[in-house]
Amino acid sequence: MPLDRILRNLITWQRAGGPPASLRAMTVEQARERYLANAVRPRRPEGDAGPAVTTADHRVDTADGSSFRVRVYTPASDEGRVVTYLHGGGWVLGDIDSHDWVCRIVAASLGAVVVSADYRRAPEFPYPTPLLDAIAAARWTSRSFPGRDHVIAGDSAGASLSVGVAMDARDTGDVEFAAQLLLYPPADPSLRFAAAGAHPEGYLLSVDDMAWSYDLYVPDPQQRGEPALDLLGADLRHLPPAVVGTAEFDPLRDEGVELADKLCVDGVAVRHVPGPGLVHGYFLMQDIVPAAAVCARRVLEELDAVLRSAREGRESAPAAYAEALRES
Structure with a gap:
């Protein structure tokens, strides 16, 4: 379908003064400041406090003697779930403040405690430090909130980190995840899918932006x-069930679809939610792009269905086992 009308107007407005500066044309600090300034938050009417969520910040220690911050979001309604959330921004940009409203929505929508990790970022801390911090955050979450259905989740770079965390948990057994939430994940460092795709540039993220991030x-x-x-x-075998969200006008769309297909081939249950007419980063645009809010709700509904199905399966297993014993 065509690009969403509001997004089309937004992109046209951004281009009115000339093409926006590429990430390569800025310092890292300038790029971070622009990302934070553009991180869309709802324009709440006076007196509207938003989702009923309380927050508290904590520190997570790392193996190298450092630490990083996590923000814990506790919703008013509790469904016995917890989400470790890893923000996007190309492993360089973004932080827990840029994704604060997103985590509030996730917590309130799912009835889940959300732990948002302020993992250390490149270039000051290149690979594998962000991944190791993400793993440490998931382990901290598991220890701090035992007995809950645990979801590893992230958007963009955070989605890539999420898969890495899930693979580490599979291989070490340190954390048990009930599901993965992967929003427009980068999955191909060669960028061949992105370069050959229908929308390599012009829709808020370009292939060159991704190359800059990987560099x-x-x-x-x-x-x-x-x-x-x-x-x-x-x-990717033996990873938890995944909800994969992609966006139609995103350079990473094709590799996101390919990742969903590969998860299926490797035996992982996958629910793919395409984002027709949307661009990379739409999860952050729910306040000004109604179509983004609709798609985000569908993503969270699919995740809710995965978690409900998993819990029902666990609860029915003892009864089924007892029935089998009686029949034998």
């Missing part, structure tokens, strides 16, 4: 073939 996150090209980065070449 800072993984400056050694030899590392880019590692499973935690090249998700399309990784062994």
Whole structure:
């Protein structure tokens, strides 16, 4: 379908003063400031406090003697779930403040405690530090909120990190996840899917922006073939069920679809939610783009269905086992 009308007007407005500066034309700090300034938050009417969620910040220690911040969102309605959320921004931009409203929506919509990780970012901390911090955040969440259905979730770079965390949990057994939420994930460091796609530039994210991000996150090209980065070449068997969201006008759309297909081939239950007429980053645009809000709700509804199905399966297993014993 065509690009959403509101997004089309937004892009036209941004181009009115000339093409926006590329990420390569800015310093990292300038790029971070622009990302934060553009992180869309709802324009709430006076007196509207938004989702009924309380927050508290904590510190998570790392193996190298450092620490990073996590923000815990506790909803008024509790469904016995917890989400470790990893923000997007190309492993360089974004933080827990840029994704604060998103985490509030996730917490309130799912009835889940959300732990948002302010993992250390490139280029100051290149790969694998952001991934190691993400793993540490998930382990902290698991220890701090035992007995809950645990979801590993992220958008963009955070979605890539989420798959890496899920693979580590599978291989170590340190954390048990009930599901993955992967929003427009980068899965192909070679960028061949993005470069060959229908929308390599002009829709708020370009292939060159992604190349800039990879150059800072993984400056050694030899590392880019590692499973935690090249998700399309990784062994994804025995990972938790996944909800994968993509956007039609996103350079990463094709590799996101390919990742969903590969998860299916590797035996993982997958629910793919396409984002017709939407662009990369739409999860942050729910306040000004109604179509983005609709798609975001569908993503969370699919995740809710996955979690409900998993819980029903666990609850019915003892009864089924007892019935089998009686019949034998």
